[in-house]
Amino acid sequence: MQANEKKHHTLADHFNADEARVDWHDKTLWFVRTKRDRLTHDLLEWEELRDTASQIKSHVLSNLSQYLEEFEQKASANGVVVHWAADAEEHNNIVFNLLKKQGIDRMVKSKSMLTEECHLNDYLAKQGIEVIDSDLGERIVQLAKEMPSHIVLPCIHKKKEEIGDLFHEHLGTEAGVSDPQILTETARQHLRDVFITRKAALTGVNFAIAETGEMVICTNEGNADMGAHLSNIHIASMGIEKIIPKRAHLGVFLRLLTRSATGQPITTYSSHFKKPRKGQEMHVILVDNGRSRQLGRTNFRNSLKCIRCGACMNTCPVYRRSGGHSYHNAVSGPIGSILAPNLDMKEFSDLPFASTLCGSCSNVCPVKIDIHDQLYKWRQELVKAGYTDKKKTVAMKLMAATLSSPTKFKLAGKLGRLTLKYAPFTVNNGLNPWYKGREMPAPPKESFSEWYANRGKDKKI
């Protein structure tokens, strides 16, 4: 792929080639946002809950090492084996070795954005291990050989007819069937068989409680429970930021999570995993993969408060009209755009610019991450580190010189009014992108300053 082809604006442009699809995508996600509004506006203490959650997370981030050690100690005492992984590679290796030791070559996995971030499925496939995703949405994108386009609704970009085609091809439903009830039932039968035959299950973790060493996993489909309970070995993968200090704090987050995510009062299943059942192995892998680096970036550390509810995506007017894949990263949307540059500044240098900085994301975020301010700050960092177009830098320097000199500015204005060419927002992009879908403002015969200069002497100062 050419460098530019993978950039957000190009991918978004492709997505917009089918306007009816954009409309459908936008409306589907807006519907989720309105469901969220309905539920949150009913709770008088909503803003207080957000504040509380944000403060708990601040506290955790300031004492992270201490809570991680406490968690390790408690979990080990409960009989859970705790592993530490500095990066994606270490994480993937740990999983592979655990499976190898047991001679297992097939695993069932419930939803875990962390394993997407680590590209675990690809890695294990190369080692000859088959992974089946048991979250329905994830299974669908897996069959389509795609990445999830949304952290909570992985196949939100797919219409039911497309899902019907996939099921016809892979799961043997009749051609042309797209009735959600039939498709869901087919998936249920297919996955039931998977659950019964797999000896290893991998799950994500929503919250890990330092005080008790237990892990809490939230799903609507109960698939994490099915996988974990039927397996001989349960591996839970979690980012190190998932820690909360005490059980008493859990209620705050559970109340926020699904109201923000899908507009439900609570997830169908909030399952607590504390110790392995007799004869079972339970492992937890604590993964850093850039998180401690992000913790050290003062401007961006708050991004680690994220509880992956997806509300910022549902509300984002750009996300709704560009689709999750346009962010070319496991985590898309506004939060993806502030997390990804930490992983690779060059590859993701486009993402902080894929926003109008409207601020809606920060307003819906249940842990009050200042997402749009961080987007602005990433832009400054990326430019300083030299990850933006050199031509743009030249144009910006010229503009800066013009705007700091009233004389030059006056002159540029005279020229600019005729053509819009020198309008600050079109810098370096020329006029064509403006003109493609919009008319230019009709140039007035005089600017305000010119009018003011000619204003009746009596009025003038």
Add this chain to the structure above:
Amino acid sequence: MEVALFVPCYVDQFYPGAARATLELLEKLGVTVRYPEGQTCCGQPMANSGYEHLAGGCNENFVERFSGYDYIISPSGSCVLHLKEHLHSEKHPVQGEEIRHRIFELTEFLTDILKVEELDARFPHKVGVHQSCHGQRGLKLSQMSELTAPAFSKPGKLLHLVKDIELVELDRIDECCGFGGTFCVAEEAVSVKMGKDRVADHLRHGAEYITGADMSCLMHMEGILRRNKSNTKVIHIAEILNSH
């Protein structure tokens, strides 16, 4: 009371009517308005593109032109927000800081400082209000639909003082129009789509005019309206408040 008028660069060049209405409206309300010579820009086009470090000259010019007034007023929420958050001066740090506290967007100045309760204005049309994000979510000119909090709107309050105006309801009361500064060209496809959707909401509800406190969003939406040969027009809120 002596205030200085800051007219953003593109308003000066493309929408002098909005600036004129601001000036006349303030004068009508008994305010002495100065228009400092040599003003250019707030520096936002550079800063939002990641070049805040190049905005120094622009900032110094701003501080030199605008120091010493009781208030600085501008008919653009976006520029005001940027100045409030980012203006600073190496040469005159104290004055720079002063300005950040003394600069107001027009409608907040009218409601919060002048405490305008009546207006001699008439605008017999159906009007849709566009909430520009920087004014709304940044300066908190209106309550935001995402929050669980009591409703209010400073521009709305002022428009209600205008005779014979009919404000139309929208399906999405505060969605971004997609202008976003350089975003409007760098992300052309999404920007235009967002603009089209926003405009369609106003048209669906029969708006003859789309108004707002930020000319940049209106310029973007006007571009779309005119491309589609629509009869609906954009108009800056100052022009409605100053109409008779």
